[in-house]
Amino acid sequence: MGAVAHLSLRDIRENDLAARLAENAGDDCPRTWDGWQCWPDTPAGAVARRPCPDYIYYFTRPPTCPRQAYKQCSRAGTWYVGPGGSEWSNYSTCSTLAVLQTRVKVHLAAHVVSVAALIPAIVIFFLYKQLRVPRVVLHRNLFLSLLLNSSVVVAFLAVVMLRDDRHARIQSNSLGCIGLLLLTKFCRLTSYMWMFCEAFYLHKLVASAFAEQRSLFVYYAIGWGFPINPIILYASFRASHANDQCWVVPADPYEWILNTPCLIALLLNLVFMINILRVLVTKLRAANTHEPSQYRKSVRAALVLIPLFGLHFLVTLYRPAGVACHATELYHHLNSCVDGLQGFFVSLAFCYFNGEETSSPREFASMLNASRASTRVSGDSDRIAKERDDHTPQPTP
Known part of the structure; x- marks a missing residue:
């Protein structure tokens, strides 16, 4: 009984979708469910945008600034189909x-x-x-x-x-x-x-x-x-x-x-x-x-x-x-x-x-500079004294 009710409900949904497809053929992309949320009827060639639901973040905290996912409706009135051959919604913009x-x-x-x-x-x-x-x-x-x-x-x-x-x-x-x-x-x-x-x-x-x-x-x-x-x-x-x-x-x-x-x-x-x-x-x-x-x-x-x-x-x-x-x-x-x-x-x-x-x-740099200066002065004094000794005439024996 449950299986029959389930099949009946599925048939009703398929019939409703087929009716809306026929009604909006060539004009709008029909409303749809992508596994995360519902997307409304969207004019051909337009981009549908929906707020990113909090539950897609699992155990992490949702972003403080609201973000939006989007879904592309082609000029032919069909939703964009991804590489896998099924309708594709872009939730990458929801990433934090x-x-x-x-x-x-x-x-x-x-x-x-x-x-x-x-x-x-x-x-x-x-x-x-x-x-x-x-x-x-x-x-x-x-x-x-x-x-x-x-x-x-x-x-x-x-x-x-x-x-x-x-x-x-x-x-x-x-x-x-x-x-x-x-x-x-x-x-x-x-x-x-x-x-x-x-x-x-x-x-x-x-x-x-x-x-x-x-x-x-x-x-x-x-x-x-x-x-x-x-x-x-x-x-x-x-x-x-x-x-x-x-x-x-x-x-x-x-x-x-x-x-x-x-x-x-x-x-x-x-x-x-x-x-x-x-x-x-x-x-x-x-x-x-x-x-x-x-x-x-x-x-x-x-x-x-x-x-x-x-x-x-x-x-x-x-x-x-x-x-x-x-x-x-x-x-x-x-x-x-x-x-x-x-x-x-x-x-x-x-x-x-x-x-x-x-x-x-x-102070350390000043002491170092002073030490170098004193070393240079001492060296200059020794050199001058040596030159003076060299030029001083020696007494004859």
Whole structure:
């Protein structure tokens, strides 16, 4: 009975299609179903366009900017037939690949700029002994964590995300791919922890009347040791409950294992920043300093501390919803730049534009030039003395 009803329904559909074909012969391409969606009657020689349905993206997120598929109606009133001999609809315009690749390339370029800026800065920190004070040692470790983070991100994007065989690599779920992803997450956690150490140290320095702390063991434990624990916990849950696709696709419940320490560090850094500014303003008022230049210096100091404490991440912490699609793309590019260029900005603020750090290479160059000049003067003196001796008449015996 079901088979008879099914055949009857098929016959009805075929008869209806034949009737519409006869009615629209030579004028329009008849409405049709291509397996994804319905296409309306379309005039001969025109192009039909339909919004890309969300379900064609399967488990990936649909694009923020609406896209359209299209279907060509020939002048004869028939739909375009593909190489396979059947009607063909073009859904290639629905792909988000080009947009995603642009995001990845912007992110990659930002991290490359940071790597190029961080390497000379770290060399300067290691090269000069006068810079080996606790404050600069903290800067050096933060720079190292940022360099490792940017380098590993560049490697992951280049080796996995920008390769032509990226889908095969991700689906293979190999240990090498998973290990590289975990390394990116570990380095990112270390950078957040060292940002926290910078804020905590400066806050403690200001609160204790600028008395430097000699032992940095606690800071090393927080910066390099603590991130191991969330990484081990995260890897255990992912391996047990979401062990697929090289762990590239976030598993929302477990991502909070890594996100929570970062958010706590940012919030604490914000509290430290506010209290540091409060102490500075209090000291200025206590000194009866009413000069605007002093307050301007305080504001500049606060602005310099923003990338050091990671507070610039608060700008893109919330992703706006319900805005224009192009604004959403702008947000993604801004987020990539804010994340990737942190190493570049802290290098400028705390190395290249910092008088103490830049004076060391200048002093070394001055000493080197002075040494060369003294060597030349000494050589010239010896040569002149020798010539004088040669021209001095010797006494006769």
